[in-house]
Amino acid sequence: MDKADNPIEQLESYDGELPIVATNRNQWFGGKARDTGRLDTLFAASRFESVAYVDIELETARAKEWILEEFRGNDVRLIISHHDFDATPDREVLAAIIDQCAHYGDIAKVATYPTDLSDTLVLLGALHEATQKGIDAAGIAMGEIGSHTRAIGHIYGSKLGYAPLLDDHDEYAPGQIPLGKLRALIEATRVDGTSLERIDAIEDDVTVPSELTLPN
Amino acid sequence: MDKADNPIEQLESYDGELPIVATNRNQWFGGKARDTGRLDTLFAASRFESVAYVDIELETARAKEWILEEFRGNDVRLIISHHDFDATPDREVLAAIIDQCAHYGDIAKVATYPTDLSDTLVLLGALHEATQKGIDAAGIAMGEIGSHTRAIGHIYGSKLGYAPLLDDHDEYAPGQIPLGKLRALIEATRVDGTSLERIDAIEDDVTVPSELTLPN
Numbered sequence: 530m531d532k533a534d535n536p537i538e539q540l541e542s543y544d545g546e547l548p549i550v551a552t553n554r555n556q557w558f559g560g561k562a563r564d565t566g567r568l569d570t571l572f573a574a575s576r577f578e579s580v581a582y583v584d585i586e587l588e589t590a591r592a593k594e595w596i597l598e599e600f601r602g603n604d605v606r607l608i609i610s611h612h613d614f615d616a617t618p619d620r621e622v623l624a625a626i627i628d629q630c631a632h633y634g635d636i637a638k639v640a641t642y643p644t645d646l647s648d649t650l651v652l653l654g655a656l657h658e659a660t661q662k663g664i665d666a667a668g669i670a671m672g673e674i675g676s677h678t679r680a681i682g683h684i685y686g687s688k689l690g691y692a693p694l695l696d697d698h699d700e701y702a703p704g705q706i707p708l709g710k711l712r713a714l715i716e717a718t719r720v721d722g723t724s725l726e727r728i729d730a731i732e733d734d735v736t737v738p739s740e741l742t743l744p745n
Numbered sequence: 746m747d748k749a750d751n752p753i754e755q756l757e758s759y760d761g762e763l764p765i766v767a768t769n770r771n772q773w774f775g776g777k778a779r780d781t782g783r784l785d786t787l788f789a790a791s792r793f794e795s796v797a798y799v800d801i802e803l804e805t806a807r808a809k810e811w812i813l814e815e816f817r818g819n820d821v822r823l824i825i826s827h828h829d830f831d832a833t834p835d836r837e838v839l840a841a842i843i844d845q846c847a848h849y850g851d852i853a854k855v856a857t858y859p860t861d862l863s864d865t866l867v868l869l870g871a872l873h874e875a876t877q878k879g880i881d882a883a884g885i886a887m888g889e890i891g892s893h894t895r896a897i898g899h900i901y902g903s904k905l906g907y908a909p910l911l912d913d914h915d916e917y918a919p920g921q922i923p924l925g926k927l928r929a930l931i932e933a934t935r936v937d938g939t940s941l942e943r944i945d946a947i948e949d950d951v952t953v954p955s956e957l958t959l960p961n
Contacts, residue, residue, distance in 0.1 A: 646873045646901055650866045657862045677900055677934045681893050685862055714933055717926060718893045 530570055531555070531562035537570065540577045548581035550608065558586050558612055568596060575603040582636075584608040587626065590633040597633060608667070608689070609634030617641040617648035617670065623655040631664040636688055639668040643675045652678060653685045660686025669704075676704035680714035690715065746786055747771070747778035753786065756793045764797035766824065774802050774828055784812060791819040798852075800824040803842065806849040813849060824883070824905070825850030833857040833864035833886065839871040847880040852904055855884040859891045868894060869901045876902025885920075892920035896930035906931065 530536035530553040543549070553571040554560020562570070568589070575583050583605045590597060590609050600607060609630040618626065623639065630637030637659065643649045649670040659666040667689035670678040679690065692708040693701050701707075706714065746752035746769040759765070767790040769783050770776020778786070784805070791799045799821045806813060806825050816823060825846040834842065839855065846853030853875065859865045865886040875882040883905035886894040895906065908924040909917050917923075922930065 647870060650870050650873075654863060654866050657866075673936050674900075676936065677897050680934060681897060684890075684893055710933060714930070717930055718896060720889050720892065 530574060531560040531567075537573055540574055540579065543577075543579055545579070549577075549579050550582040550584055551575060551580045551605075552584040554586075557588075558610075559614060568593070572596075572600065572603070575600050575605045580605055582606050582608050584610050584638065585634070587611045587630050587633070591629070594633070606636070607634035608636045608638050610638040610640070612639075613641040614671070615642055617643050617651055620651050620655060623651060624658060627655060627659045627664060627666055627668075631659070631666070636665045636667055638666070638689060640671055641668075642672055643670040646674055649675050649678050653682065656682060656687050657685040671702070672704045674704075676706060679704070679706050679711060681718055683715055684718060684720065746790060747776040747783075753789055756790055756795065759793075759795055761795070765793075765795050766798040766800055767791060767796045767821075768800040770802075773804075774826075775830060784809070788812075788816065788819070791816050791821045796821055798822050798824050800826050800854065801850070803827040803846050803849070807845070810849070822852070823850035824852045824854050826854040826856070828855075829857040830887070831858055833859050833867055836867050836871060839867060840874060843871060843875045843880060843882055843884075847875070847882070852881045852883055854882070854905060856887055857884075858888055859886040862890055865891050865894050869898065872898060872903050873901040887918070888920045890920075892922060895920070895922050895927060897934055899931055900934060900936065 530551060533539055540549070551571060551574040553562050553567050553574070555562045555564055555567055571583060571585070574580050583600055585597070585600070585607060587609050597607060611626050611630060617623070618641065623641070627637045627639055630639070639652070639655070641648065641652055643652070652668055652670045652675070656666050656668045665688050667687045668678070668682060669675065669687075669691065679692075683690070690711055691705070692711040693705050694708055746767060749755055756765070767787060768776075769778050769787040769790070771778045771780055771783055787799060787801070790796050799816055801813070801816070801823060803825050813823060827842050827846060833839070834857065839857070843853045843855055846855070855868070855871070857864070857868055859868070868884055868886045868891070872882050872884045881904050883903045884894070884898060885891065885903075885907060895908070899906070906927060907921070908927040909921050910924055
């Protein structure tokens, strides 16, 4: 929401089929929202029928645990996320972070920056371990050298994929893989018969609904 | 060579552009060659101009180190390989195996069987570590759950890819990815500008040269 022009109005006019994951980041978490009113705006978003998930930072959940039940009261599921834009924690620390995210939310999401390829293995290993423990986890290693974790994370149990849409071409972050290509990579590396029903609902040439695009 | 009908005659009639990696496995290494004459046949193959690499098992290299210089005398480079069809060794053991393969050969190749996804991470980690030490390493995790290591191993430094050609469709091992698809996956996950010149010489619809196909 922090990158949208009038997020609440835009949600009001959204009539697409796909459910929405709402997030409203401040600069500490890679976004542009001011702290004032940040969670209120996210809470307002969570009231919309179209918003199925809300992504709340672990640090926020920890500091303001009481808000979580209020969000749940609006019939949304919670993604509790941790971002590290500078490094990837050690395996044990990352596992503890995922455990905490899972404690507060329905899906534990971690995005870390790999300074070496061995960090991408730490991330994949932590996703696999959490999945084996029964946690619904999701994760990516950011940046160029972590890019492939977006494509193969699903093998290690990652439950969410993140991909820019065609209209986002000026907004790609390093390592991001556009939706059509990500879909093809996931499809090509799938081992089991897991359905990609939701992704099947998205055409490869889908563009951002006009009501959700940024003004030029 | 152990799966070819008349490998030496077939090499004689080979007039393709692509250099050949020759191997002649006995059953201990997943092949069909009898021990008697196995290395002699491989040695005869190494005399052909078209044969650029010979793959010799680490166990063979260790037991018969003197043959390595004889092979080199035929102007071939040596891939020294280790296969484990039942398991993946611990990280330290795998690193020691790669070091030994590199001690004897130009390329150290390991193929191990993952019993869990964490084993695929051990393999990728060992490839990365060896590459950082300056070793030309190659490796795959076999089987279905290791399949993606064939596609992303290059990111961790793996120097060789293995893919069946179209004519091999009855001979696919579990987890193998056909050439065209493997090429697309490698292309899609490449980070740097490394050239795929050699692969570019192969058309996606290439079939096994008739002189190298198995009789029906």
